[in-house]
Amino acid sequence: MKAILTREFKSYFRSPIGFVFLAAFFFYASLQFVFINLRGQMTLMKYFFENISMIFIFVIPILTMRTFAEERKSKTDQLLLTAPVKVTDIVLGKFFAAAGVLLLAVVATMFYVLVLNSYGEPVFSEIFIGYLGLFLMGTFFISLGMFLSSLTQSQVIAAVSTLVIVFFLWFSSSLSLNFAAMMSGVFHWLGVFLDWLVDFLAINNRFADFTLGVLNFVPVFYFVSLTALFLLLTVCVIEKRRWK
DSSP states (O other), X not given: OHHHHHHHHXXXXXXXXXXXXXXXXXXXXXXXXXXXXXXXXXXXXXXXXHHHGGGHHHHHHHHHTTTTHHHHHHTTHXXXXXXXXXXXXXXXXXXXXXXXXXXXXXXXXXXXXXXXHHHSOOOHHHHHHHHHHHHHHHHHHHHHHHHHHHTOSOHHHHHHHHHHXXXXXXXXXXXXXXXXXXXXXXXXXXXXXXHHHHHHHOHHHHHHHHHTTOXXXXXXXXXXXXXXXXXXXXXXXXXXXXXX
16 A cells, blocks of 8 residues: 555656645635634634635546546556555555555645744644644545546546536525425325435535634534545545456
8 A cells, every 4th residue: 555655746746636636725725814814803713714714616626537437547557456456555556646645745834833823823733623624625635536446447527527516515404495394294204304415515514613713523424424424435436447
């Protein structure tokens, strides 16, 4: 796995993808920091985290679109699949490589905390929890993007499908879908369940606790379990192709 991780991590910076991702994220984060914290003269980073999390919807699909789709299109995936390497190691190696690029982006913005510290007294524990939530959410997006990349040969389809699904999960709670009101009689229980499911799956609802500096079990479980689920699904897809 280490060899795959190293190869994949370096590949992000042998092509423009890694630099585009870092530049886009850091540029957007810098704008938010200037307008929200510096111009607003506040050390609270709640609104900063809320705003920069939005950029993940658009830049992480770029980071993950090539993980499997590119190799499948060029047929070079057969070399990897026939090598004496576990599929789990292949998937985790690619995942940790993408997560490493994400971590670079997140850590780079921690410079802003030092700036805030020179102007006021930020609550470091709350800021750390906010950054933890940002990273956990990013890794979930990566695992989802990798899974969708494993299903297609087209990087464009992989990127667009990831963007659409993440976009829907982010704004699903804002759609005001009242299934309980739509379903009456014997199906009312189904409407209540669907309302609960949409509310639970809404990413912004789960991320809200992190932005407030509150570390709760439910949002941590939400991101970690979904990340593990999509990594497992990716392994299953690759295993199926390996034994065809």
